[in-house]
Amino acid sequence: MRLEFCWFCSSKIYPGHGIQFVRNDAKIFRFCRSKCHKNFKMKRNPRKVKWTKAYRRLHGKDMTKDSTFELERKRNRPERYDRNVMENTLKAIKKIDKIRHDRAADHIAQRWKPKAAKERREARKELEQSISLIKAPLAIQSQEPAITVPKIKVKAPKQQTVEDQLMEE
Amino acid sequence: MAQYDFKKITVVPTGNDLIDIVLSRTQRQTPTVIHKGNAISRVRQFYMRKVKFTETNFTDKLSKTIEDFPRVEDIHPFYGDLLHVLYNKDHYKLALGQLNTARNLIKRIREDYVKLLKYGDSLYRCKSLKRAALGRMCTVTKRIGPSLAYLEHVRQHMARLPSINTGAPTILICGCPNVGKSSFLNKITRADVEVQPYAFTTKSLFVGHTDYKYLRYQVIDTPGLLDRPLEDRNIIEMCSVTALVNLHAAILFFLDLSGSCGYSISQQAALFHSIKMMFRNNPVLIVCNKTDLQTLEGLSGEDLKLVMEMKSAALKTIPVSTITDEGVMAVKNAACQRLLDQRSERKMKSKKMPTVLNRFHVAMPKPRDQKERPVCIPQAVLEARAEEAAHEERKTEKDIENENGGAGVYSASLRKHYILADDDWKLDILPEFLDGHNVYDFIDPDILQRVEELEREESAVEEDGGDFEIEDEDFTAEAEKDLQEIRKRKKLLIQKHRIKKSTAESRPTVPRKFDKDRKFTTERMGRQLSSLGIDPSRAIERARSRSVSRKGRKRERSVGGDGSVLSQRPLGEVVPGEGFKDSAQKMKAVTMARNATKKRNKDARRGEADRVIPTLRPKHLFSGKRSIGKTDRR
DSSP states (O other): OOOEEOTTTOOEEOTTOSEEEEOTTSOEEEESSHHHHHHHHTTOOGGGSTTSHHHHHHTTSSOOOOHHHHHSOOOOSOOOOOHHHHHHHHHHHHHHHHHHHHHHHHHHHHHHHHHHHHHHHHHHHHHHHHGGGTSOHHHHTTSOOSBOOOOEEOOOOOOOOHHHHHHHO | OOOOOGGGSOOOOOHHHHHHHHHHHHHHHSOOOOOTTSOHHHHHHHHHHHHHHHHHHHHHHHHHHHHHSOOTTTSOHHHHHHHHHHHOHHHHHHHHHHHHHHHHHHHHHHHHHHHHHTTOOSHHHHHHHHHHHHHHHHHHHHHTHHHHHHHHHHHHHHHTSOOOOTTSOEEEEEESTTSSHHHHHHHHSSOOOOOOSSTTOOOSOEEEEEEETTEEEEEEEOOOOOSOOGGGOOHHHHHHHHHHHHOOEEEEEEEESSOTTSOOHHHHHHHHHHHHHHHTTSOEEEEEEOTTTSOSTTSOHHHHHHHHHHHHHSSEEEEOBTTTTBTHHHHHHHHHHHHHHHHHHHHHHSTTHHHHHTTOOOOOOOOSSSOOOOOOOOHHHHHHHHHHHHHTTOOOHHHHHHHTTOTTTOOOOGGGGOOOSSGGGGGOOOOOEETTEEHHHHOOTTHHHHHHHHHHHHHHHHHHTOOOEEOOOOBOHHHHHHHHHHHHHHHHHHHHHHHHHHTTTTSOOOOGGGOTTOOOOHHHHHHHHHHHTOOOHHHHHHHHHHSOOTTOOHHHHHHHSGGGGTSOSOTTOOOTTSOOSSHHHHHHHHHHHHHHHHHHHHTTOOOTTSOOOSOSSOHHHHSSOOSSSOOSOO
C-alpha cells in the first residue's frame, strides 16, 4: 500500500479514498475526491487553479526546492529488511517532517516581509499628499517635519537549546 | 462394427405440430391467388398442386422418421436387446408401423383426390375437393398422434444412451449392488459416476475409457444384480443382463469380502453361479473388493471354500481395495492383458495370419561368445536412487497443510523462508505509513547520517540570525495622528459621496444654490476653517458682503408677480361662484395657498401639479387569472 498524490490538487490519497483513472495510453490519474475528478474532466489546468499545490508552487507561494525533499524518494529496488534501518528510518521521518514544516513556515513568513515596508512608503505618500484635508497650507509651515532618524534592527544570537546540545553530542 | 449414433435422429413432431408445419408450408410455398374468372385448367392445376404438395410433405417427414429410427433386427443384438428392455420392442415396432400405415394412407388420399380434381368443373368444387383432401390427411395424422409422442419420448431417451462401441475391447464390471463397481470405474477411468452408500445408485450403464499398451479399452459399469430368476428382473437389472449376454468383454465379477454391501459371501456366490452361464467364453476375473475392511486370508473357512469354488470357474482372483488403490492396477492390467491375448490368438488363428507372418522376420544377432553382458547402471545413479527412496519420508508443505485443517483453513506462512540478517526479524510487522508519509520512500541505510547533516544545517541557519533588517524612517506620534485623521476624513467623504450617488434617482437633486439643508452657512465655514487652523473672521466678512440682497432671488420674485399678466382681473376681486365671502377672505385664502406652496417649491418637493399615481398597486392588475396570456409579470 502506498500513499499516492492526487493528480489535481497534490494532496495525499489514503487507501479507500478517491478514484483512479487509467487512460488509453496507460497513464494513471489518481484523484482524492470528486471535486478534483470533476475539475479534471472539465479539462482544467491545475497550474491555473488557485487552490491547488501545483499553482502554489509554480507561483512561488510554497517552498519548492529543499534538501528535505531529496530524502523522500520512491525507490523501485526492493531492500532486504533490516530492523535497525527501519527503526532509524522511523525516527528520521519525524525529524525530517519537523524540519520541512519549519522551513515551509519560514518561506511563507519571508513572503510577508516586504509588506511592512510597502505600507510605510504608502502611508508617507498619503501623508504628504492629503495633509491639506486636515490642515491648511498656512498652518503646516509652522509645524515640525514628520520624518525622524532611521533605525537599524540587529537580531541577537539565540541561546543554544538543550536539544541541540544533545544532538551535537 | 459401427458405432451407433442415436443422437442423429431428427426430432419427431407431435401430431398437431406436424399438421401445422405441413399446412403452413403449403400455404407459404404454393401460389395463393386464384380467381373465378381464370381458365378452369388453371384452377384445377392450382388446387392439384396444393394437394400434391401437402402429400409430399407429409410423406417426407414420416419417411424420415421411419428411416431414422433403428430397426431392432438390423442392429447389434446388444442394442437390440437394450432397446427391447428399455422401450419394449413390440410397442416400438407398432409405433413405427403405424407411421408407415399413415404414410400409405396419405398417399392413397392424394391419388384419389387428384383424380377427382382432374374433373372439377368450377372453382368452388375444386376448392372443396382440396379442402376435403387436406382435411383427410390431417385426420390421419391426428390419429397417429400418440405414436408420434411415444417415438419422441423414445428418441430423447435413446439420445442419452451411453455410446458403447460393440467392436472395441471392453471390460464389463458386474456384481451385487454396493460392492464397489462404480468406485472402481472412477479409479481406472476419467468417468465421474455417483458413488453412494445405498444400493442401486447406478441405474443404467456407464461407460469409461482407459488405456493399456497403446490401446483404448472401454469399461462398462452396470447396475447391481440380485439373485433372482430372469422373469422377475426389473428394467435396471435387465440392462446389465443384456450387456453381459451380448457383449464380448472381459468380465470382472466383484465380490465384497466384508459383506458391507448387505449381502453375505454365500449370497454373492449364489449370484455368481446363477449368472455363470451368461459368461460363455468371455474371460472372467473375480475381484475381491474391500480388502481394507476384510482380507482374503482373514475369511472364515466356509467363505474361503465358496471363493475357491468361484475361482475354479474363473481365470484369476485378485484382492483389491478401491479406497487404498491397492490392486486396482493389477486387475486392470490382468483384464486388458487377457483381452489382448485373446485378440492376438484370434488373429493368429485366422487365415490371413500366415501371409502376414511371412512378410516380416525378426533378426536376432548370434552371440559372439559366451560372455554375459548384463545391463550396466553407473554406481552413482544407483546410489542416488537409493537415497531418494530413503528420503521420501520428507515432510512437505502439503502435509503440513493437511495437518492443520486443509486448504481452506490453513494458509502457509511465506515468511518462514525469508533470508534475513537476524532470524528474529522474520515475524516483524512492517509499517507502511507514518504521519502521512510512505515509510518505504525514506528507507536508506545512512538515513541517520543525512538527518544529522540536515539538523546541523538548520541550526547553522538559525545562529546566523537571518538578514539585517533596515527599518525605514518611522513616523512621529503627531504624524501618526495626522495620518489617522486624514484617513477618517477620506472615509467620511467617500461615505457621503456614496449616499449622494445611491439616492440620486429617488429624490430630486436640489442645486447647491438653493441650500435645502442649510449647509452653506458662514458659521459652518467658520468652524471648518478654524479646524484647519486658519482664522475665519476675514473669510466670513467677505462672504457676507458678497451675499445676495434681501430683495430676493429670481425664483421668489416670480411666485407672486408676473404670473398675473395673463389674468385680467385684480387679485383681490371676488368672483361669484368661487365661494368667498368677501375680498378679505379671498386674500387670506390666496396668502395661505402661497405660503403652503412656497416652502414646497423652495424645497423642490412634489406638489399638486406634479404627476401622481394615486394607487401604486391597483388590484385589477395585480391579481386574478388572465383569459389569454401569462401572468409571469405583474
